[in-house]
Amino acid sequence: xxxxxxxxRPALVRIAAPGGGYDPHGDPYWGTGFFIAPGWVxxxxxxxxxxxxxxxxxxxxxxxxxxxxETTGRVVLAxxxxxxxxxxxxxxxxxxxxxxxxxxxxGAACVRLSERPPTTPSPISLHxxxxxTGEVRIRHAEGEAHAVDGGALLLRWTLPxxxxxxxxxxxxxxxxxxxxxxxxxxxxxxxxxxxxxRELHDVPGxxxxxxxxxAHDRHHLDRLRRPRGGRTWTAAQMELWPAAARGxxxxxxxxxxxxxxxxxxxxxxxxxMALVDAVKRRVLHPDYQAVLETDARTWRDGVGLLHExxxxxxxxxxxxxxxxxxxVLLYAAHVVRxxxxxxGTGPGMEGLGRLEDWIVDESGGAHGAVQEEIAALLDxxxxxxxxxDAEHEEPAGRPAREAGARADVRIExxxxxxxxxxxxxxxMMLLFDGHTVSPLSGNDAGVARDQLQDALRAPxxxxxxxxxxxxxxxxxxxxxxRELFDLPLDTWRLTPEEEHFGERxxxxxxxxxxVLRDRHRSHHPPSPEWRRRWRGSESGPLRAVPLRAEVLxxxxxxxxxxxxxxxxxxxxxxxxxxxxxxxxxxxxxxGGGDGxxxxxxxxxxxxxxxxxxxxAPEHGDCAEFHHKAGKLLxxxxxxxxxxxxxxTLRLRAADxxxxxxxxxxxxxxxxxxxxxxPPDRPPFDDLLQGPPLLGEADR
Numbered sequence: 029x030x031x032x033x034x035x036x037r038p039a040l041v042r043i044a045a046p047g048g049g050y051d052p053h054g055d056p057y058w059g060t061g062f063f064i065a066p067g068w069v070x071x072x073x074x075x076x077x078x079x080x081x082x083x084x085x086x087x088x089x090x091x092x093x094x095x096x097x098e099t100t101g102r103v104v105l106a107x108x109x110x111x112x113x114x115x116x117x118x119x120x121x122x123x124x125x126x127x128x129x130x131x132x133x134x135g136a137a138c139v140r141l142s143e144r145p146p147t148t149p150s151p152i153s154l155h156x157x158x159x160x161t162g163e164v165r166i167r168h169a170e171g172e173a174h175a176v177d178g179g180a181l182l183l184r185w186t187l188p189x190x191x192x193x194x195x196x197x198x199x200x201x202x203x204x205x206x207x208x209x210x211x212x213x214x215x216x217x218x219x220x221x222x223x224x225x226r227e228l229h230d231v232p233g234x235x236x237x238x239x240x241x242x243a244h245d246r247h248h249l250d251r252l253r254r255p256r257g258g259r260t261w262t263a264a265q266m267e268l269w270p271a272a273a274r275g276x277x278x279x280x281x282x283x284x285x286x287x288x289x290x291x292x293x294x295x296x297x298x299x300x301m302a303l304v305d306a307v308k309r310r311v312l313h314p315d316y317q318a319v320l321e322t323d324a325r326t327w328r329d330g331v332g333l334l335h336e337x338x339x340x341x342x343x344x345x346x347x348x349x350x351x352x353x354x355x356v357l358l359y360a361a362h363v364v365r366x367x368x369x370x371x372g373t374g375p376g377m378e379g380l381g382r383l384e385d386w387i388v389d390e391s392g393g394a395h396g397a398v399q400e401e402i403a404a405l406l407d408x409x410x411x412x413x414x415x416x417d418a419e420h421e422e423p424a425g426r427p428a429r430e431a432g433a434r435a436d437v438r439i440e441x442x443x444x445x446x447x448x449x450x451x452x453x454x455x456m457m458l459l460f461d462g463h464t465v466s467p468l469s470g471n472d473a474g475v476a477r478d479q480l481q482d483a484l485r486a487p488x489x490x491x492x493x494x495x496x497x498x499x500x501x502x503x504x505x506x507x508x509x510r511e512l513f514d515l516p517l518d519t520w521r522l523t524p525e526e527e528h529f530g531e532r533x534x535x536x537x538x539x540x541x542x543v544l545r546d547r548h549r550s551h552h553p554p555s556p557e558w559r560r561r562w563r564g565s566e567s568g569p570l571r572a573v574p575l576r577a578e579v580l581x582x583x584x585x586x587x588x589x590x591x592x593x594x595x596x597x598x599x600x601x602x603x604x605x606x607x608x609x610x611x612x613x614x615x616x617x618x619g620g621g622d623g624x625x626x627x628x629x630x631x632x633x634x635x636x637x638x639x640x641x642x643x644a645p646e647h648g649d650c651a652e653f654h655h656k657a658g659k660l661l662x663x664x665x666x667x668x669x670x671x672x673x674x675x676t677l678r679l680r681a682a683d684x685x686x687x688x689x690x691x692x693x694x695x696x697x698x699x700x701x702x703x704x705x706p707p708d709r710p711p712f713d714d715l716l717q718g719p720p721l722l723g724e725a726d727r
Contacts, residue, residue: 156192249286290379554707557634564608643699
């Protein structure tokens, strides 16, 4: 046996019908799995699916046999998962993962999971049970991981044999599991990269995965402290560690991850990446910003992005050559400060003190400036500096997200001119400082207007997780062609079905800043009028001006066909002559008809902010709407002050349990839409041609 085969075997499990055991004449053999934490087995969804509907009915229907005994397990998480227990999918798409709870196996040995995306090419070994020769026995082979393509980790020079599906793939260079065997093609094998495990966080009940991964790290820290005979994964990794190397050794990582396991987990990838970004700005370059995103879900994921930083990335700046150690220690100190600010240091947070002690003990070899910054972060009396809350001055014009949010979410939608019927392409991205863009996903084939909400829901959920940081929420700005200005974006929900009251069931506009921007004028450099009016809106005061003049003069009959409409040139003269800080307001929709023509004029006159109602096609309350919109603007004072009052109004106008009088008072604000279009946002001439590239950051 190889060194890692000996470590894998105690954690390897044979999966079969309950009662099958090692008996080759017993119940049918399904496949392989392995312990990732005491009492928890990871395998492929298609392996446990061989047990039929009982597996998906939350029953203990999975037979588990390992060196420590035989028992049954229950599938807790899986992706994909059949819509009904009786359904048999035609194919098992990636990630093809299942997490099985095995409560009777608390003493089982566990593999060591990698905290980094797989690097290729890398030498690997495959492990699993197989009955290819007629007898069920453990198989082991070596090969090379040579690419990640379409969600698959591609394997060369060896092919998974029948039955090893669900078994671990070990990176022999780093000594950690980087994937699961899935299947084979004609010339190469395919594995599920371990990074796909992050997708289980998002399935119903996925929060349990945090506890599983924390149990994994506690297990390896315990084995480091009390080896119990035999070699440990940490010891095997240390044998791969260069003798003269400094930095974040496998022992240090085991100690750190074990201490992270005592802390509350992050709420999403944005919370982790905000700290990673802050550290990289400190040790690499003050203007550092990742171009591509990493879906970090645990505190240990942040270490995976930092512990192999090299001095060559520092671009001539003097200081320590061991950037990985400096970065990881500084990151750990940021985690302490971040969680202290959020939760305090009371009961249940004792792990913060143990992590702090470890940082202090290990930071003696860090760069002097890093040591000073760590000391400041660990001092609860020190003012917050160098952290995630607006470390750098942001340019004017961002949608004033809450201080502490990592990024805004920007959605760009464009029409496909040649498509019949009309279709719209889209792309999703993060906007970090008003100018720096990180692309996430897109669709250049286009979807129909009535399909946009469904098409954007899942990518938007993913983007918001990355933009949010803890309690601080990302804003959403949607760049639209003018015919889509009446899309009810503020009413969109992050879940397609009605569910219990919570943050995902609330319409977007009631929980977050949601604003629209004009796609047409973003194709061109800002006009002088646009810049001048934005400066006026920033400084304030704000005051209402009618988008259509006849609305106020004609009263309830303003929308009647016989009412004389203001001419386009007359509207341009009036709106162009309005004082800076004026905001066009309109009591009806602007995606077509009179409202659309008037909005064209307002945008040509340089107005960066406008209010209207995307609903209310038939109404007689225009005078009331304009009066109350004027009071709203006057109270807001400036562009940045407009967001919170609008969100409060949306909540009050949509409250079905409010007093009838109060509901009537706020009824004018139902379907309220906001154009918030600063002139200094990207892009000016970047037409949407196709989806951006996807990838992992900083490998």
